[in-house]
Structure formats: C-alpha cells, structure tokens
Amino acid sequence: MYRIIFFLFLISSIVYAKDPPKQFLDDEYIFKFEENIKYPYDTGFWGPIETHTRIHQNPWALRYDNKITKTNEYSLRFEKRLEDCGAEDCNRKEKTFIGRSELGFFDPVTDEKVRGHLGEYWYTWSFYIDPVSDGPKNMRDFVHIGQFKMDLEHEKLTRSLLTTQTIDEFNVACPEMSFFFSWRYDGIYVGRSGVSVCDGSDYKRIITLNNVKDKWHTVLLNINWTDQEDGKIKLWLNDQLIYRFEGKTISKIVKNKNEYQMGPKFRFGLYSQGENGDQVMHYEGMKAEKSCNKLQLFDCNYIQKQEIDVVKTNPADPDDGNQIVGQYETNDDQGKRDRIINTLINKITKDISKKSNSNKDDIKTWVATEINKLDWDKDLDKSKDRKKIRDQITKKGKKTFK
Numbered sequence: 001m002y003r004i005i006f007f008l009f010l011i012s013s014i015v016y017a018k019d020p021p022k023q024f025l026d027d028e029y030i031f032k033f034e035e036n037i038k039y040p041y042d043t044g045f046w047g048p049i050e051t052h053t054r055i056h057q058n059p060w061a062l063r064y065d066n067k068i069t070k071t072n073e074y075s076l077r078f079e080k081r082l083e084d085c086g087a088e089d090c091n092r093k094e095k096t097f098i099g100r101s102e103l104g105f106f107d108p109v110t111d112e113k114v115r116g117h118l119g120e121y122w123y124t125w126s127f128y129i130d131p132v133s134d135g136p137k138n139m140r141d142f143v144h145i146g147q148f149k150m151d152l153e154h155e156k157l158t159r160s161l162l163t164t165q166t167i168d169e170f171n172v173a174c175p176e177m178s179f180f181f182s183w184r185y186d187g188i189y190v191g192r193s194g195v196s197v198c199d200g201s202d203y204k205r206i207i208t209l210n211n212v213k214d215k216w217h218t219v220l221l222n223i224n225w226t227d228q229e230d231g232k233i234k235l236w237l238n239d240q241l242i243y244r245f246e247g248k249t250i251s252k253i254v255k256n257k258n259e260y261q262m263g264p265k266f267r268f269g270l271y272s273q274g275e276n277g278d279q280v281m282h283y284e285g286m287k288a289e290k291s292c293n294k295l296q297l298f299d300c301n302y303i304q305k306q307e308i309d310v311v312k313t314n315p316a317d318p319d320d321g322n323q324i325v326g327q328y329e330t331n332d333d334q335g336k337r338d339r340i341i342n343t344l345i346n347k348i349t350k351d352i353s354k355k356s357n358s359n360k361d362d363i364k365t366w367v368a369t370e371i372n373k374l375d376w377d378k379d380l381d382k383s384k385d386r387k388k389i390r391d392q393i394t395k396k397g398k399k400t401f402k
Contacts, residue, residue: 018073020064028059033087037062037103041072044295045121045288047109052102052267056084061101062269068282070126070216075284076103080143080270082277094172095141095273104267108288115256116151116225116263117288123221124295125268125286129183131214134277136185138372139337141274145188145281146181148223148264150250155194157254162198174198178249178264179223179233186376188212190235190243195251202311204243206235218285220298225263227253239298241306337376340386345371348390352397363401367393 021038023029031037031051039049055061061084065077078101085099092098108117127145136142150158155176156167165173176194188207193199207217220236231249235242255261268286270279285297292300349364356363370393380386 020074024064027063029063030057030059031055031062034106037076039076039286040074041285043105043287045109045117045290046105046123046266046286047107048105049103049286050106052086052100052104052269054085054087054089055101055103056080056086056089056099058084062103065282068128068130070128070218070284072284075128075282076269077280077282078102078269079280080272080278082275088169092170094170096275098273100269100271102267102269102271104265105286105288106265106267108265110263113260114263115260116265118225118250118253118261118263120222120224121288121290122292122295123223123266123288124219124297126216126218126284128216128282129213130280130282133213133279133281135183135209135212135279136274136276138185138274139341139376140368140372141185141276142272143183143276143279144180144271145183146219146266146268147271148178148180148266150176150178150194150264151256151262153256154254154262158252159194161251162194162196176251176264178225179221181219183212185209192245192249195248202245204311206237206242220292220295220303222292223249225249227251236303236306239303241303241308243311244308245311337380340380341371344380344386344390348393348397351390351394352401355398356401358401363397366400367397370396 018040020040024031024037033051033053033055035051037049037051043049051062058081060079060081062079063077064074066074068077069075080099080101082097083099084101085097089098089100110117111119125146152167152169155174158176159165159167159174163174167173174194177192178195179190179192182189182191187205187209189203189205191203192201195201218238220239222232222234224230224232227248227250229247231247233243233245233249235244250263253261253263268283270281272279287295287297289295292298292303345364345367348367349360352363352367353360374380374389379389
C-alpha cells in the first residue's frame with residue numbers, strides 16, 4: 001500500500017513539476033554538449049530535450065527565462081552572437097561564421113524498433129524572436145530556427161539515390177532536412193531538402209520581414225512521415241492553414257546497424273551560417289501527439305475544416321537540384337531567387353574564365369562576393385537588370401583576372 005502511495009506521489013510530482021533544476025536558472029550556467037535540460041513540461045511523443053553536440057559554450061547560449069513567455073512560466077531563451085561556435089562547427093569552412101545554440105528531441109518516444117518518427121504525428125510549438133536580433137543581410141546566408149532532420153547514418157545509406165558526391169561528417173553535399181524553418185533576409189521560409197533532390201525544394205515564405213520580430217508565432221503541423229506517395233505536410237501558423245504538401249516526406253526508410261528503422265528528429269533554436277550578427281529567440285509549448293485533439297490546445301474542428309491548394313513542384317523544372325514550388329514560383333520565393341543567383345554566378349564565372357588563366361574557384365568566389373553586394377529589388381529582380389549586371393561584373397572580372 002505504501003509503495004502504491006509513493007508511486008502515485010512520484011508520478012504526480014513529475015506531471016505537475018513546473019520548475020527546472022535550480023542550477024539551470026543560474027545565468028552563468030553553461031549547458032554541456034548532449035545535456036538533458038530537464039524540461040519541466042509535457043512534450044508528448046517528443047520525450048526529453050538535449051543540447052546539440054556542437055552548441056556554443058557560453059553562458060548566454062541557453063537559459064530558462066520567465067520574463068518573455070506565452071503561456072508557461074518559463075520559456076527557453078536562445079542566444080547566438082556572430083562569432084559564437086562550438087566543437088567542430090568552429091573549424092568549418094562553408095561560410096565565414098557557423099555556430100549554433102540548438103536543442104533537439106534526439107531520442108523521441110516512438111514505436112518499438114523505430115528511431116525518430118514514422119507515420120502520422122501532430123506537432124506544436126511557439127516561438128518569439130527578440131527585437132534586438134539581427135537577421136541575414138543577403139540572399140545566401142540564413143538562420144535555421146527549426147529542422148526535422150535525418151541522422152547522418154541514414155544520410156550515408158540513402159544519398160546515393162540523389163548524388164554521387166562524398167558524404168562527410170557534416171554532409172554539406174546533400175543533407176536530408178525533411179521539413180525546415182529558415183530565417184532569410186526577407187522573412188521566414190519553410191521548405192524541404194534532400195528528400196527528392198539535394199537542394200531545397202517546395203519553399204514558401206510564411207512570415208514577412210516586418211512580422212518576424214517582437215511577436216509570438218504558434219506553429220501547428222500535421223505530418224505523415226513516409227517514403228510513399230501518401231505522405232503529407234499541413235502547416236497552420238497562428239491558427240491559419242498556410243502550407244499543404246502531398247507526397248513522400250522521407251527519401252527512403254532504411255534501418256540502422258541495430259535494425260531500427262530511422263525517421264526524422266526535430267532540432268530547434270538558432271543555427272546560423274554567414275554574417276548574420278547576433279540573435280535572441282524564445283521557444284515554448286513544444287509537444288507531439290498522434291492526433292490534434294490530444295494536443296488539447298486547438299479548436300481541431302475549425303482547424304481541420306480549413307483548405308488551401310496543394311503545393312506542387314514545378315513539372316517544367318524537374319530534379320535540377322533546385323526544385324521550386326510551382327504554385328508560388330515568383331521572384332519573391334527564396335528558392336527561386338537562390339536559383340537565379342546561382343545561375344548568374346555560374347554564367348559570369350564561365351565568361352571570365354574563358355579569358356583568364358586564374359583558378360576557376362577563385363573567380364567564382366569573387367563573382368559571388370560581387371553579387372552579394374547587390375540589392376535584389378533594385379538590381380536583380382528584373383531580367384533586363386540581371387543582363388546589365390552580368391555585363392558589368394563580367395567586364396570588371398576580366399580586368400581583375402587578366
């Protein structure tokens with residue numbers, strides 16, 4: 001009898017615990033790599049939260065905060081300053097500055113013999129980007145604020161489906177981000193990468209630049225994780241359905257060395273690449289369930305009655321490594337802009353290389369730097385403007401690399 005009473009007391013203390021460990025409330029505490037942060041709220045099928053293996057090791061990287069919150073007593077506060085980096089991120093060469101303050105559900109509650117999530121789930125969380133934050137200044141840099149990502153072991157087993165490039169420890173060549181949220185220079189986008197093609201596809205801007213900061217945004221996602229065509233992604237932002245995709249959501253379901261099937265795992269916070277300055281953001285209310293009603297946060301009848309058109313990849317632009325959402329294929333689409341920029345850089349590099357003995361990679365780096373100095377709306381949005389810019393940079397480049 002006493003054992004039963006003790007057990008019930010223990011369970012109730014876990015369910016209703018609202019305070020993190022005292023040591024985590026110390027502003028000078030530094031969260032270690034792969035540390036369980038003892039999140040005091042129910043995350044459903046997401047389970048425990050741990051720090052990323054490369055979270056930067058400064059006391060401002062992560063803390064519990066009770067000043068900026070939405071509904072809970074505490075939110076999770078992330079901060080990433082320009083030069084902050086942790087572990088191997090400090091030695092990476094893809095961009096000038098690479099670093100993160102990032103957490104993840106790296107061991108989510110799943111069915112037996114599955115690592116990650118497979119099948120249908122409902123997810124929710126809220127985020128707030130502090131008005132003191134800087135953001136990306138050009139079209140090539142980014143800050144990822146949420147990623148459903150496959151493990152490197154999965155990527156090594158499946159990348160041969162999409163690329164012949166070598167997969168290194170960071171898998172720069174072809175990462176599989178099954179669905180991601182990315183802060184770009186003109187707003188926040190969602191998209192997919194490495195599922196059907198290596199580069200990003202099915203981009204859509206979901207928050208315009210003037211609405212990014214100083215506001216709480218609540219995300220609701222319904223996803224069926226599968227490598228079959230009955231997969232789906234439906235995204236509601238602040239109770240409005242804004243994105244709907246149908247098709248496979250995983251490149252291929254394979255087993256790891258321990259015979260567990262692998263699905264995506266969610267990581268969140270600040271992961272910055274490029275000269276993006278300093279950022280501060282807050283997260284709270286992260287939860288995963290098997291149905292909308294079990295989240296107990298939404299009017300699910302109202303939510304599920306909403307309809308929008310299905311996002312479709314442009315069939316006229318198949319598998320070129322830069323698939324774009326056909327329905328939204330305008331120059332306001334970040335994916336479309338990236339493709340235009342890449343094409344322009346390659347063409348100018350080729351033009352300059354014809355008359356130069358200089359290293360082609362050096363020329364391409366120089367061209368990319370020149371392009372990044374430009375303003376999209378003023379210099380690159382219109383085809384006639386891009387032709388003028390191409391001629392100007394080619395002429396300058398031929399003199400530079402004479």
